[in-house]
Structure formats: structure tokens, C-alpha cells
Amino acid sequence: MTSTRGRVAALLGAFAVVAGTTLATPGAGFAATADPARAGGGITGQAPCPDAPEFTCGTLAVPLDHRGATPGTLGLRVAVTGNTTAPKGDLLFLTGGPGQPGVPGMRRMAGKLEPVLKDYRLVMFDQRGTGQGALQCPGLQEDMGSSDIAVPRRQSIADCAAALGPNARFYSTADTVADIDLLRRALGDRRLTLDGVSYGSFVAQRYALAHPAHVARLVLDSVVPQQGYDPLDLAALPATARVLRAACQATGCTTDPAADLAATVRRYGNGVQVLSMLTGYEFADPNFGGVPEALHEAAAGQTAKLQALVDFVHQEVDTASAEELSQGLHSAALCADSRFPWGTADTPVAGRAAALERTRQRLTAEQTWPYDPATATGLGSTLVCLDWPREQVPPVPSAHHRLPDVPVLLLGGDRDLSTPYEVLYQQAASMHDPQIVIVPGAAHSVQNRAENPMGRQAVYDFLLK
Template sequence: MTSTRGRIAALLGAVAMVAGATVATPAVAAPAAPGRHDGISGQAPCPEAPEFICGTLTVPLDHGGATPGTLGLEVAVTGNSRAPKGDLLFLTGGPGQPGVPAIRRIAGKLAPVLKDYRLVMFDQRGTGRGALRCPGLQEDMGSSDLAVPRKRSIADCAAALGPNARYYSTADTVADIDLLRRALGARRLTIDGVSYGTIVAERYALAHPAHVARLVLDSVAPPQGFDPLDLAALPATARILRAACQATGCTTDPAADLAATVRKYGNGAQILSALTGYEFIDPDYGAVPEILHEAAAGRPAKLLEFFDLVHREVDSASAEELSQGLHSATLCADSRFPWGTTDTPVAGRAAALERTRQALTAEQTWPYDAATATGLGSLLVCLDWPREPVPPTPPAHRELPDVPVLLLGGDRDLGTPYEWLYQTAELAHDPRIVIVPGAAHSVQNRAANPAGRQAVYDFLLE
């Protein structure tokens, strides 16, 4: 998921908030002089990045019209309003990450294509300065979607958001994007999504196929959304740790040691959360084999230090950086759980989850256990989330529109393992697949190997 798929570090790097203004990391290359765009109010140079134009897109809270109210979504664009290839919409992850604070950084990463495209980024509803705020949940989970929060934090967040939480689903963001497209005057969009942004991009393409030119999907999740049990990431951990071990010359079997550690301490969910965060520090997982080997032997001190390190260095985030309120509202509205959807009565959910735990096999969960799959943070948030109507999700095998699709992944990515990429590729008519060796999550932004970025440049400029 984002976070730990959704963590802000996954995509944006360090982003500071100073006196209410967003400050992005320095650009690699500045885009052309800014152009104008119609349908977006308050257009002016971005306060902390004046080479871009910022403004506000007003959208209805409820696209169905039953509940009154509007939301103001911040938008930022580069120059080149007459770009020959049109608008390139870059979608950040989470759910919960804003887009506007990253405009300078992403423009730097995509500099070779900006002579042909106008780059567009926006703060999806409930993110950035309009973040949904749940202080307890933010403290408990930070930028992780796997950390286990306190029940009180879940209840307080649901109460604070109230019945309007239902209007922060991916379907609502897809409707916002089509209003943004119209405001930009674009007939079609080229969309580049990362992590949760790939789900949004896929859902937009399914809902509005005539308005998509091409798709870049980086760190791919399928259009049906993240699996709350994480049954791709659990077995992928063995593959990833063993490959990293081989690359670094370690002499142990980290997968076997992980299995022994989970059996000994019953802390699989905490380990998975920490490993999914640590890939942003070191995609080689260099310290992990020794940590797991010692823990398996009954010496957990280094493992406990490892948990503290990841929480301190990766998983801390403010609501402006990654809103846990929005994250929870979206996942609870979107996901399909062992008990069904969030439209299922709360009273029967725990029993359904327990039945699922008992039915899971070692083959599905190894080197973890069934308790890991049913004990992950975002699943537990939605276990106790109030009952609400939910939007439909696309059928599992519905194909993407017949447009060029580039699917980009790293072979060390635990947050969105490449098993999901290949699953999603089956929905594309002529998928182009690039797996970058040694890369973890968010290939375009973070991989040391430039092959992924070059593939994007070639794909967008062909």
C-alpha cells in the first residue's frame, strides 16, 4: 500500500512545512516559464516554487449531489502550456500523500520529457493543507499502513471524520481528476502513477478510457486495490531477502531465520512493517540477515533496535505529509475484506476474520504466519470502522483500455512486490514491463539504477 507503501518518503523524499507553505526539495532542472490554464482559480506563481503556477480546483464533496459542500484542491503545473504531447498528470501515493509539494522534485526527475509535456500535480482530496486530521492515528501509524494502532485512535478518527468519510474513496478522486482534466482544457491525459497512484491511474483509465493517452505505472498495485491480508508481500519477503542476501554475500538464510523469529515471538506484523519501511533506507536490506539470525537464536536486542530505527527514520510523518485520516477513509471505502466491505455490520466482522485466519495455509503466508496476515494495521483499522455505503470496484479481470502501458517495478520492492505488476500486466493489451535490479519502491524517484527512469523517458517520448 503506500505506505509503508504510503509513506511520504516513498515518493517525495524530505518535505518540510514552513509557516504554512510547502517547501519541496531542489530541482534537478527547472522547467520552462509557466503558462496559464483555465478553470482553476487563484492562479499565481507557487509561493515556494515560483517557476510553477499554482491554483485551486473546486470540486463537490459528493459527486452524486446528495450531500452539499465543496472542496478546494491545490494544483500546480509547469510551463509549456502548448506542449506538443499535452498534459502529464503525476499521481503520488499513499493514499494520503499530497502532490503540490513535490512539483519541483518530480519536474527534476522528469526534466527530459518536459519539453514535450506540461507536468500537472495536485493534492488529492483529504491531503496536504486540506488533510483529514486524526492525531491519535497519525501518532500511532505515521506514514505506515502496517503499524498496529490503538483501538481508541481508530474510534476517535472515525468519530472526527463522521459520515462524510465515505466521500474520500478512490472513486471520488477519479471524478476529481476528470474535473481537473476539463479545467486544464485537455482532451486526454498521460498519467504517471506511483504506488497507490497506480490504482488511481488504472481506475481513471477504466472509468474514462477515451480521455487517457498512455499510462506509466510505477510500483504497481492492481486496480481492485491493495490486498488487506498482503498475501503477495508475505511470500515475496523470502524471495527479496534471499536475493538481497546473495547480492551482499551474507552467509545465512534470512527467510528461514525470519520464519523462526515469527514462530518464537509472534511479531510477524511488526517485522513486515519494519522491513517494508527499511527498503527506503537500504534496498539491499544489508543489516537484516544478521538481525534476523540473532533473533531466531533467541537474541532479539538488535531486532528491537531495528524496529526503533525504522519508526524514527522512516515511519514518522505529519498529516500534511501523509494523512492517516485520509488513508483510513480511502482504504476502508475501497477494500474488500474477509468480512466483505465496510457496508458489512461491524458485529460480525471479527468472527469472519478469525475464520479466515484459521483457513490460511503455511504456503500462503510463509515465512510469516496466519496471524501476521490478519493482524496488519490498515486491516485492523477497517475492522472497527463504522458501517458505511461503499462504491463498487472494477471486476477482477476487466481489461485496461487499449492504450500504451509501461509497468515499472523493482526486484527489491516489498511494498508493492512485482507479483502485483505481472498480475496487472495481464489486464493491458500490449504491456511493456521493466523490472529494475536492485531497486525497491518508487523506481522513478528513488532507484540508484537509472534504467527505470530511462524507460519512462523513452516511453513518453516515442
């Protein structure tokens, strides 16, 4: 495990400081706010960013409740590169989660996107409930770390819901979309080019649906569909067979890891645990080295190697503080945004478990293979929202809404289990002539993590057209 641990350490530093980045006109500041009253007071406190002084940081004040019924404001950290007169305008990079801040990754993403920054001003911000303003749920953070799938303790869910209280309803994607439009106005009231990764791709699409006239281009990396994530993960479950077999072929293994996975789940009923491990392990090794052997032995009754992988991912990969990825924000946003087998967060809690069980009984082996129906209905994020207090949910775009007719690049990796490319192709059907790039050997978050430069080059070419 020594070499893998080293790779994990490097990969988990995805938003660590990258020295030596040189950009045009660093620290030139923000554009004047077109209408400070409309923009929630504009961006204040402009100064060099504490951890990256070549960039300018400030704070955007936004209302806690965009509907105006509940008083209060939030201060969202914002960071920009220089080049306030960039000919192609502002490029807003949206991070994932939900729960991941943007400002700590400014230097990292400026380095990744440097070839386009003579034409764009890069903007990143800490979405509400993240970073220095992270929603704090210590028990849930300990149980889930950075995972969507790990199963938390019910007490951790209850403690988190109690800690957030009724204000949890103000941390939906609709609220972040409204924040982004205030940010756009504060930056100079121009159209935005949006580059979103994972959950950030969902936010980008929701912004484009809500404000189509304010969008110039969209880069959607590791695509979450605009309808929201599937709480049953019925794309990722069967995609596991494709991904593991491709990785096995690439590394010359001689077993069938998909068949061994199916046998393991039948034998031990541990589908959620294995899926959580695999979804985390892709960040350590997109070739899933050691996984086929562990699954083959587990299928034959020897689970030591599989358990070692599960423990490794839990201890070394899926760890994150609330400031790095807030599980409180993650839960509040997903529960507010999503449709579940029981309905939405506005459905009475008492009937949800029965509805989930009816769904499990209706699922077929073909829908969930190489897992089982219990895996589909037992994922951590679903179980968090199963017990989440009832609350009014924000309106969402109609399922038939199409994104505005602007250039769109869809970017995915063929080893991605978090957002498999099957979802990307489904989403492409709702877009006007999208460009699609699938990067061989790449897992989740292509621009940040892929060793193959093909995806980043596609982004440069697309943004500089």
C-alpha cells in the same frame, strides 16, 4: 546506524525542494477551461507557487459529494509547469499513500521528468483529504505515521472515525477519479497521460477504467492492482523470502534470512512487527544491510539488534505529519475501496471479527511463509477497517474489466516489499501488450528513489515514443 540515518534523511526528502531545475516557459499558467460550469468552476487563483515560483499554482473547486446529495465544495491545490502548448499534452503525476499530496513534490518530479517536459506539461495536484486540506486524525497519525502495517490503538481508530463522521464516505478513490476528470476539463479538455506511483498507480487505473476515451498513456510504477490492495498481503508475505535472499546474496551474507525470519516469527509471534520494519527499511537501504544478522540472532534468542531495527524504522522512517501523508485520508479511502475477509465497509461491524478469525484459521503455512497466518490477518490497515463504522461503498469496476487499449509501462523494483513484482506480473495479464521493466536493486517508488537510472530512462523512452 549513522550512515543509514543519513540515507534515510535524504530519502525521506523525496518531495523536498530541488534547486536548479530549469524548464521551458515556467509560470505560463493554465489553459482556459473548456466548460467552466462542467468543470466545477475551473482553476482559480493562479499565481506562482509559493515554494516553487517557477511553476503556476491554483485551486480547483470540486463538489464534496459528486452524487449531489450532500452540499459543499473542496478546494484542491493544483500546480503546473509551463509549456501550455506541449505537443503531447498533459502529464498528470499521481502520488501514493493514499494520503500523500502532489503539489509539494512539483519541483522534485519536474527535475526527475525534465527530459520529457518539452513535450508534456506536468500537472500535479493535492488529492482530496491531503496536503493543506489533510484529514486530521492525530492519534492514528502518531501510531502509524507513514506505515500501512503498523498496528494502531483501537481508541485512535475510534477517534478518527468520530472526527471524520459521515463525510468519510466522500474520500474514496471513486471521488478522486471524479475530481481528476474535472481537473482534465479545467486544463483544456484533452486526454491525459497518467504517471502513477504506488496508490497513484491504482488511481490511474481506476481513472482509465472510468474514462477510457480520456487516457493517452499510462505509466504504473510500483503497481497496486486495479482490484485494490490485498488486505492479507498474500503476495508480499512470501515475496519477503525472495527479496531478503537476493539482498543477502548481493551483500555477501552467509546466512539464510528467510529461514531465520520464519524461525523468529515462530518463536515470538512478531510477524506484523517484523514485516512493518522490513517494509519501512527498504526505503533506507534496499540491500537490507544488517537485517540478516539481526534475524539470525533473533532466531537464536538474541533480539537486541532486531528490536533496534524496529525502533529505528518506527522513529526515523515511518514518521509523517498529516500534511505529508494523512492517515485519516488513508483510512477513509482504504476502508471505502477495499474488500476484506468480512466483505466491505457496508458489512455490519458486529460480524467482522469472526469472519477475520475464520480466514486466519483457513490460511496455510505455505500461503504465508516465512510469516504465519496471524501476520496476514493482523496488519494495521486491516485492523483499522475492522472497526471502521459501517458506510455505503461506491461502485467499483468489475473484476473482468480490462484497461483501455493504450500504451502501458509497468515499472517495478526487485527489492520492493510494499508492492512486490509478483503483483505487477499478475496485473499485466489484464492489459493489452504492456511494457514491463523490473529494476535490479530498486525498492518501492522506482522513479523517485532508485539509484539505478534504468527505470527513469524507461519512462523517458516510453513517454517520448
